Amino acid sequence: MPIPLLVPALLGLAFLLLPLIALLVRAPWRSLPEQLTSAEVWEALRLSLVCATAATGLSLVVGVPLAWLLARTRFPGRGFVRALVTLPLVLPPVVGGVALLLAFGRNGVIGQWLDSWFGITLPFTTTGVVLAETFVAMPFLVISVEGTLRAADPRYEEAATTLGASRFTAFRRVTLPLIAPGIAAGAVLAWARALGEFGATITFAGNFPGRTQTMPLAVYLALQNDPAAAIALSLVLLAVSIAVLAALRDRWMTAS
Amino acid sequence: MTDLDGTTTGVRTEGLDAHLVVDRGTFRLDVTLTAAPGDVVALLGPNGAGKTTALRALAGLTPLTSGHLRLDGTPLDATPPESRPVGVVFQDYLLFPHLTALDNVAFGPRCRGAGKAEARAQAAEWLDRMGLADHAGAKPRRLSGGQAQRVAVARALATRPRLLLLDEPLAALDARTRLEVRAQLRRHLAEFEAVAVLVTHDPLDAMVLADRLVVVEHGHVVQEGTPSHIARHPRTDYIARLVGLNLYQGRAEGHTVRLDSGPAITTTEELSGPAFVAFPPGAVTLYRERPTGSSARNLWRCEVAGLETHGDQIRADLTGELPLTADLTTVAAAELDLHPGAAVWATVKATQTHAYPA
Numbered sequence: 313m314p315i316p317l318l319v320p321a322l323l324g325l326a327f328l329l330l331p332l333i334a335l336l337v338r339a340p341w342r343s344l345p346e347q348l349t350s351a352e353v354w355e356a357l358r359l360s361l362v363c364a365t366a367a368t369g370l371s372l373v374v375g376v377p378l379a380w381l382l383a384r385t386r387f388p389g390r391g392f393v394r395a396l397v398t399l400p401l402v403l404p405p406v407v408g409g410v411a412l413l414l415a416f417g418r419n420g421v422i423g424q425w426l427d428s429w430f431g432i433t434l435p436f437t438t439t440g441v442v443l444a445e446t447f448v449a450m451p452f453l454v455i456s457v458e459g460t461l462r463a464a465d466p467r468y469e470e471a472a473t474t475l476g477a478s479r480f481t482a483f484r485r486v487t488l489p490l491i492a493p494g495i496a497a498g499a500v501l502a503w504a505r506a507l508g509e510f511g512a513t514i515t516f517a518g519n520f521p522g523r524t525q526t527m528p529l530a531v532y533l534a535l536q537n538d539p540a541a542a543i544a545l546s547l548v549l550l551a552v553s554i555a556v557l558a559a560l561r562d563r564w565m566t567a568s
Numbered sequence: 569m570t571d572l573d574g575t576t577t578g579v580r581t582e583g584l585d586a587h588l589v590v591d592r593g594t595f596r597l598d599v600t601l602t603a604a605p606g607d608v609v610a611l612l613g614p615n616g617a618g619k620t621t622a623l624r625a626l627a628g629l630t631p632l633t634s635g636h637l638r639l640d641g642t643p644l645d646a647t648p649p650e651s652r653p654v655g656v657v658f659q660d661y662l663l664f665p666h667l668t669a670l671d672n673v674a675f676g677p678r679c680r681g682a683g684k685a686e687a688r689a690q691a692a693e694w695l696d697r698m699g700l701a702d703h704a705g706a707k708p709r710r711l712s713g714g715q716a717q718r719v720a721v722a723r724a725l726a727t728r729p730r731l732l733l734l735d736e737p738l739a740a741l742d743a744r745t746r747l748e749v750r751a752q753l754r755r756h757l758a759e760f761e762a763v764a765v766l767v768t769h770d771p772l773d774a775m776v777l778a779d780r781l782v783v784v785e786h787g788h789v790v791q792e793g794t795p796s797h798i799a800r801h802p803r804t805d806y807i808a809r810l811v812g813l814n815l816y817q818g819r820a821e822g823h824t825v826r827l828d829s830g831p832a833i834t835t836t837e838e839l840s841g842p843a844f845v846a847f848p849p850g851a852v853t854l855y856r857e858r859p860t861g862s863s864a865r866n867l868w869r870c871e872v873a874g875l876e877t878h879g880d881q882i883r884a885d886l887t888g889e890l891p892l893t894a895d896l897t898t899v900a901a902a903e904l905d906l907h908p909g910a911a912v913w914a915t916v917k918a919t920q921t922h923a924y925p926a
Contacts, residue, residue, distance in 0.1 A: 474649055
């Protein structure tokens with residue numbers, strides 16, 4: 313094995329692993345049970361799980377049809393639409409938060425109407441957390457599902473059509489079950505991304521314990537007053553990440 | 569009645585009446601197909617001839633550029649595929665992999681309005697008829713090729729179509745299964761009361777399964793008729809090769825057909841005007857020296873271009889005055905010391921030839 317490749321490779325690996333090892337080494341193992349059972353931790357964890365799950369649900373409801381549109385229909389500007397859909401993948405989340413404020417804030421382009429017509433306020437609410445997380449996480453789902461749809465044989469839909477199925481029935485009864493693994497993988501990915509979302513959430517929804525303070529926000533806050541609590545919370549998120557990786561292992565780890 | 573392309577046609581009130589025109593870039597499909605209920609028509613042709621395009625147009629999966637399509641007197645040109653009384657058996661069957669054989673067959677009746685229990689009862693009946701009652705609960709990947717083919721046929725028939733389309737129904741099967749499934753399919757097609765159209769590039773499948781062949785080349789119908797008629801009177805090189813005949817075109821005058829390329833062939837039939845002459849490769853006799861005692865009137869100087877084994881015989885490809893293929897026994901080939909480039913004399917008895925008007 314050539315040394316000029318081996319050395320940087322091992323350095324890179326060490327760089328990725330060391331912080332995680334440090335987290336485990338410095339973890340307050342003895343006081344951990346206590347830390348994790350405090351009301352604040354549970355509050356933040358519960359809120360994180362609820363919001364990430366709601367954001368994933370929202371992404372599924374609108375993201376799967378969007379993926380279908382991108383994969384199975386032809387319309388002018390389709391490439392441009394796909395680029396727009398993937399923009400949040402590369403956009404700094406803080407910018408996403410600012411943009412959400414400008415759209416759905418009290419004086420936002422749409423927000424002012426929501427406020428004056430329906431009395432709905434989105435920023436700095438739990439719903440706002442869900443929206444911020446959906447904005448950042450949905451592209452992961454759309455890209456994953458679109459890829460699966462492209463790989464799926466569209467002739468199954470044709471076969472369903474010749475049996476009397478409308479296009480929607482063909483999608484619901486044939487395509488959807490066929491691409492279910494891709495949808496599940498995309499959902500897990502989106503869920504993990506939503507769970508870790510920080511920038512857009514704190515910008516659009518703020519940092520109110522019990523209402524908008526999710527785990528990543530709690531970690532950031534705790535690091536300033538109570539580092540031991542921050543480490544404990546980080547361990548929980550690390551455990552969740554490893555669980556996600558385990559859930560997706562068949563899809564990615566065996567790809568080599 | 570005037571159709572889209574301006575031709576006037578009589579209306580067939582029963583069965584299939586189609587003029588399919590599909591433009592796809594540089595390729596144009598333009599075929600006319602008619603069939604009565606109970607007919608089994610085979611579209612036979614080489615790959616890329618447009619057979620599958622014709623089938624897709626009949627199913628509504630590919631739109632017609634012009635022409636018309638009527639089934640039992642009802643125009644279907646503008647009807648979407650899900651509303652056509654048409655069943656399709658796809659080449660690789662396309663059984664839904666997540667559904668059992670039973671639910672695959674029940675899919676059509678369900679979509680056409682039957683309740684769940686009713687659809688399943690109908691599906692069970694179809695599977696039973698196909699001899700697959702024991703495999704109702706199996707997913708497609710657990711079925712053998714022959715079983716999957718029968719499920720696909722059952723699924724297509726379960727919607728009670730007035731037109732059944734089969735795309736290369738036996739192509740995905742190995743040789744042994746094919747023999748067995750071909751016989752079963754023939755029985756099911758014979759029982760089918762509406763029109764069946766099948767697409768194949770295999771002449772044997774076409775001749776066994778269909779009452780009538782429509783030969784398509786380059787998007788056009790080049791010949792149609794009963795299998796036995798087409799086998800004896802091929803009109804293109806493609807068909808002649810398929811049925812294993814040497815085929816020539818020329819002008820007949822009495823017992824002689826003079827070919828456009830020069831040589832003449834003596835035949836037993838008496839004809840005049842444009843004509844075809846065909847004879848099987850087995851009718852050709854080869855000599856290394858010009859035969860003196862032979863009574864054959866048809867004698868040509870040729871050269872061996874290639875040799876290959878063909879069953880237990882040797883098939884020789886000859887060029888020269890008259891390009892032809894000849895079959896001879898291995899012993900004869902050895903005695904003649906045949907090899908590519910060898911000069912030979914080929915004869916054919918007039919009684920072994922068959923001439924017919926072009």
